[in-house]
Amino acid sequence: MSTVVISVTNQKGGVGKTTSSVNIAYYLAKAGKKTLLIDFDPQGNATSGLGIDKQTLRKTMTDVIKGDTPLKNIILPSVHKNLFLAPATPHLANAEVELSQAQGRFTRLKQAVEGLESYDYILIDSPPSLSLLTVNGLIASNYVLLPVQAEFYALEGLGQLLETMKIIRKGMNPTLELIGVLPTMMDGRTTLSGQVHEEIKKYFPGKVFDNPIPRNIRLAEAPSHGLPVGMYDRFSKGARAYKAVTKEVLDRVG
Numbered sequence: 498m499s500t501v502v503i504s505v506t507n508q509k510g511g512v513g514k515t516t517s518s519v520n521i522a523y524y525l526a527k528a529g530k531k532t533l534l535i536d537f538d539p540q541g542n543a544t545s546g547l548g549i550d551k552q553t554l555r556k557t558m559t560d561v562i563k564g565d566t567p568l569k570n571i572i573l574p575s576v577h578k579n580l581f582l583a584p585a586t587p588h589l590a591n592a593e594v595e596l597s598q599a600q601g602r603f604t605r606l607k608q609a610v611e612g613l614e615s616y617d618y619i620l621i622d623s624p625p626s627l628s629l630l631t632v633n634g635l636i637a638s639n640y641v642l643l644p645v646q647a648e649f650y651a652l653e654g655l656g657q658l659l660e661t662m663k664i665i666r667k668g669m670n671p672t673l674e675l676i677g678v679l680p681t682m683m684d685g686r687t688t689l690s691g692q693v694h695e696e697i698k699k700y701f702p703g704k705v706f707d708n709p710i711p712r713n714i715r716l717a718e719a720p721s722h723g724l725p726v727g728m729y730d731r732f733s734k735g736a737r738a739y740k741a742v743t744k745e746v747l748d749r750v751g
């Protein structure tokens with residue numbers, strides 16, 4: 498099987514991109530898939546969420562995007578034998594500014610990823626913007642996984658992302674596909690959450706995962722222990738939901 502690359506993208510912050518990236522990557526690894534999580538957000542939350550101290554890092558995605566280092570040289574082992582991390586720090590924001598002038602600026606990540614061998618899955622944790630980094634992620638990917646927070650403004654702004662995907666499909670990446678829409682932070686007790694869930698399903702017919710992610714404190718606690726929720730509290734509701742969604746991802750890739 499060739500490598501499956503999935504961008505976890507939504508230009509809004511705080512919707513569960515990083516939480517979804519880390520936890521789906523973990524369950525893919527646990528399912529026996531050799532998985533690389535690329536932290537592609539200058540905030541570096543996926544990096545710290547896997548217990549890596551950003552102060553100690555010598556080589557990061559910054560070096561890769563500048564073209565100074567091949568991706569394989571920055572990859573770190575992680576909390577599961579099949580799970581690997583390409584870390585990021587705030588310097589990645591500067592690299593993005595430099596990149597905006599460079600030749601081949603849209604395909605830097607694609608080229609970096611193509612130089613890798615032997616991964617079954619690569620997940621890209623995107624920044625909360627439709628920036629050059631995000632576009633690099635979309636061009637490097639086979640699929641987009643779109644987390645949507647179950648709140649009143651959930652769908653606002655998504656048109657812009659879908660439009661960007663359309664443009665990328667017409668040009669640099671014709672086979673880019675939406676693998677699924679993942680409602681996050683669902684609150685089973687409120688009717689608003691239920692209504693928003695219905696609205697998301699109407700907006701994305703056939704695309705919404707059957708296992709929405711509930712609001713669950715264990716998901717918010719796990720990163721401070723440097724662990725995916727599946728290692729922090731594997732029987733929590735959040736862990737079970739991410740395990741189930743990962744199975745859906747595997748089924749959809751087929």
Ligand SMILES: Nc1ncnc2c1ncn2[C@@H]1O[C@H](COP(=O)(O)OP(=O)(O)O)[C@@H](O)[C@H]1O
Nearest residue numbers: 510511512513514515516682711712713716717
């Ligand atoms: N299902 C959830 N239940 C409770 N807290 C969550 C859940 N998903 C994410 N969080 C918390 O919400 C915040 C934003 O999530 P995060 O994954 O960092 O979003 P993004 O990467 O889109 O900015 C984080 O503090 C995270 O721990």
Ligand SMILES: [Mg+2]
Nearest residue numbers: 514515538542
């Ligand atoms: Mg994030």
